[in-house]
Amino acid sequence: MSNGKLNVIAAGLGWGVLERYGANAIGGIEFRPKPSVFPAVTCVAQASLRTGLMPADHGIVSNGFWFGDLRKPMFWEQSSNLVKGHRIWEDFRNGGGKVGMFFFQQSLGESVDAIISPAPIHKHGGGMIMSCYTKPTHAAIEIERRLGRFPLWRYWGPLASPKIGQRCIDWFESMIELCPVDVAYLYLPTMDYAAQKQGPGSSADEAAFKELCRQIGRLSAFCEKRGWEICVAGDYGITPVTLDPVCPNVLLREKGFFAVRSVVGRTYPDFYQSTAFAMCDHEFCVLLGEERERAAEVLLATGDYEESSDTRELAERGHRILLAKRGSWCEYRWWTDRREAPDYARHVDIHNKPGFDPKELFFSGRGIVRGSHGRRCEVAYGEA
Numbered sequence: 001m002s003n004g005k006l007n008v009i010a011a012g013l014g015w016g017v018l019e020r021y022g023a024n025a026i027g028g029i030e031f032r033p034k035p036s037v038f039p040a041v042t043c044v045a046q047a048s049l050r051t052g053l054m055p056a057d058h059g060i061v062s063n064g065f066w067f068g069d070l071r072k073p074m075f076w077e078q079s080s081n082l083v084k085g086h087r088i089w090e091d092f093r094n095g096g097g098k099v100g101m102f103f104f105q106q107s108l109g110e111s112v113d114a115i116i117s118p119a120p121i122h123k124h125g126g127g128m129i130m131s132c133y134t135k136p137t138h139a140a141i142e143i144e145r146r147l148g149r150f151p152l153w154r155y156w157g158p159l160a161s162p163k164i165g166q167r168c169i170d171w172f173e174s175m176i177e178l179c180p181v182d183v184a185y186l187y188l189p190t191m192d193y194a195a196q197k198q199g200p201g202s203s204a205d206e207a208a209f210k211e212l213c214r215q216i217g218r219l220s221a222f223c224e225k226r227g228w229e230i231c232v233a234g235d236y237g238i239t240p241v242t243l244d245p246v247c248p249n250v251l252l253r254e255k256g257f258f259a260v261r262s263v264v265g266r267t268y269p270d271f272y273q274s275t276a277f278a279m280c281d282h283e284f285c286v287l288l289g290e291e292r293e294r295a296a297e298v299l300l301a302t303g304d305y306e307e308s309s310d311t312r313e314l315a316e317r318g319h320r321i322l323l324a325k326r327g328s329w330c331e332y333r334w335w336t337d338r339r340e341a342p343d344y345a346r347h348v349d350i351h352n353k354p355g356f357d358p359k360e361l362f363f364s365g366r367g368i369v370r371g372s373h374g375r376r377c378e379v380a381y382g383e384a
Helices: 015-021 042-051 090-094 138-147 164-178 192-198 203-226 248-254 292-300 309-315
Strands: 004-010 029-035 064-067 072-075 099-102 114-118 132-135 183-188 228-234 260-263 266-269 277-281 284-288 320-324 378-383
Touching (some): 004 042, 004 203, 015 029, 015 378, 042 183, 064 284, 099 164, 164 183, 164 203, 183 203, 203 228, 248 277, 248 292, 284 292, 292 320
Parallel strands (some): 004 183, 099 114, 099 183
Antiparallel strands (some): 228 378, 260 266, 277 284, 284 320
């Protein structure tokens, strides 16, 4: 009988990756294809894993969140209260079992016994202190004493590296030693960057896949030594970008839906007077505001956007979502003159931008995005 279980979510591990590189097994684990959730992005997949619910039921339909009372969209918020629904481990914990969650989004305050989550301190004068939030709190001090501070500049941004997965495993193993658990959930961002920057099938993508294989092999050995089961699943598959991005907020601003305010020559969103706008996230956008249905009609009329059975199903539950035409992706900007761009536009600023910005993977935000995701797809799934 197994002494425990490790559940791994590997970013970007679509079934197409294994087909492309001819690898049906990694680290002794046999894989098979399995349908992803929709939208196929990080926070949605992780929320579905922990609740066993579909996005319309747990409430997470993108990496961003619209807070109506504040009239404000916010991305990558960390509170576990954002994810609605019964947790699949609650009965296990009520029976005395211990659960850990490592590098998951929306994990702060979660009903588990051990947590690691990137949580830098933003300094008043600019810059940040690299740090991770841990539960128990004292674990961060001991792990940093052993390993040094977690290198968040390798986790996201122009210097992001597939090797960050090794650091995630380092911290995971140290935490398990300090705070033993019976069931663990671990997120590996290893393959997320290369395919977005250079495209699926690029030499960088292949190198990232080989690095992921090493990391899964390491985790398999960890589990074998402890008598644990291991399960590895992808959350989405990254597809090639062959077209220019679409900019729904540029058109919605032109048509009078999206309002802005000018501050020292730069423009910033005015969500208090906007009647509709697009919260962009990879291949799709979530339309928000009182006139979102009219805004959807305007966007669809251009021929640059699509609906699917997935988007229509979510629309019935109150979530108005459009997909960019296949081969494209949705860019959050609302300006056409670069001089109007807000001060954060060319910087890594994942919380203030009212949309996900994959151009943060490039210095000065001037690169060309080669891969995106969001559509339902087949992901890789395996257990041993």
